[in-house]
Amino acid sequence: MRGSLVPASLRYVDQVARSGSIQRAAKELNVAASAIDRQILLLEQDLEVALFERVPRGMRLTAAGDALVTLARRWRADERRTATEVRQLQGISQGHVRVVAMDSHVNGFLPQFISRLASEHPRISLEVEVASPDDALTELLSGNADLVAAFNLSPRRDVHILWGADLPFGCVTAPDHQLSGAGTISLQEAVAYPIALQSKALPIRRYLDARYGWLFSDTGKTLVTNSLQLVKTLARSGRYIAFTSELDAAPELAEGSLVFLPVRDKGAEPQTVSVAIDARKPLSRIGRIVAEVLTDCIRDCLDKARSAGRTVEKSGG
Missing domain, CATH: 3.40.190.10 (Periplasmic binding protein-like II)
Structure with a gap:
């Protein structure tokens, strides 16, 4: 998709929130700072509320601005899913999936997962963010993640566990x-x-x-x-x-x-490890492919660790 269905003003507000200033956002977006500032001012006038506090070191979101950024990010996530579904209707196995995992997974199954997905499904683009279990859940339910691989997820109506395992x-x-x-x-x-x-x-x-x-x-x-x-x-x-x-x-x-x-x-x-999605949204076919590869890689990682442990027990006996 060449353009975005999300209004430019919302995308500008989101980027300024991420960057912390209009000047840094302008560099990230390759857009004139004056254009970003004008769009934000017009949006504030339309909504009759300040979206940012102008502080000496940059821009800080107000409560209203935070609510608008949450909406913008949800729309962008929905836009990515819709684009993926359109491509699927065209018979093209491609799309973008965002996964959130734990820091301990970086030297574990994540490299294998990324390598296998790139090899088997090269047209699927992947974004991986490392976060704490609490932050992973927040990212999932705010629409910023399609899948999470996290420890000790508590049962919730808005979270659907696709796969899980006990960890003694x-x-x-x-x-x-x-x-x-x-x-x-x-x-x-x-x-x-x-x-x-x-x-x-x-x-x-x-x-x-x-x-x-x-x-x-x-x-x-x-x-x-x-x-x-x-x-x-x-x-x-x-x-x-x-x-x-x-x-x-x-x-x-x-x-x-x-x-x-x-x-x-x-x-x-025992602790638990789970692969989970937002229960309020359907998982796309591309999302299911990524979830299956992710689950297989976690299982494989655990199997290798446990197999080595059984070998040690036998040799010790």
């Missing part, structure tokens, strides 16, 4: 760590060793704090970071253990540089 709660250790051959671990055993702990920004830490806050009373034995990659590096060093899921550590489990130990304590609930 556990910890990872280096293969030569004292605990590595245990097969399973109790929380009481775990706290006897230094722990590389994820920060409260991540779901597994919030789960640990809510259920097992006593684990971390000895701050001398814990190192806290918001970087999953650092957590896994510290676990591979052999000095620390780390609480995480098989999917978070799948590449390291598959290559044998980490070992996964499920927690055997009663009440230790």
Whole structure:
């Protein structure tokens, strides 16, 4: 589609909100700054409300502006879906799909997913954004994402889970760590060793704090970071253990540089990973193709990690 069905004024407001100033938006859109400013002023006059606060460092959305940007982004997402459906009616398997995934997926299944989709369906363009589970849900329900792959999505009427899997709660250790051959671990055993702990920004830490806050009373034995990659590096060093899921550590489990130990304590609930869509909107044929490839790649990633774990158990036995 050469042009956009979304009015230019709404597209300009959206870009200024993203860029933070008219000058930066003009560069992004390759449009004169005066034209953008004029369109915004005319829109404010028509609506009889200010859309931005003009501050020394740029433009800041008002509440009215935020509502209008939400509408503009929803329209643009609907426009992309409509263009995809028109192409499908013409028998062309092409379109654009926006996927939101977690940071831990970057070194896991995402590269395989992107490579496979490009190889099998080269006419499907893909946009991948990395976000927290909370932000992923916001992106999905605001119309800014077609699919999300996220941890621990709570049941909701407006979210439809296409596929999901349980991820046993556990910890990872280096293969030569004292605990590595245990097969399973109790929380009481775990706290006897230094722990590389994820920060409260991540779901597994919030789960640990809510259920097992006593684990971390000895701050001398814990190192806290918001970087999953650092957590896994510290676990591979052999000095620390780390609480995480098989999917978070799948590449390291598959290559044998980490070992996964499920927690055997009663009440230790599994995490979940899900591929989900907005239940209020139909999923296009192109969206279904992407969802199927995404699901297959997550399954494959988990299978490789678990297969390596079974091999370690047999050799240890």
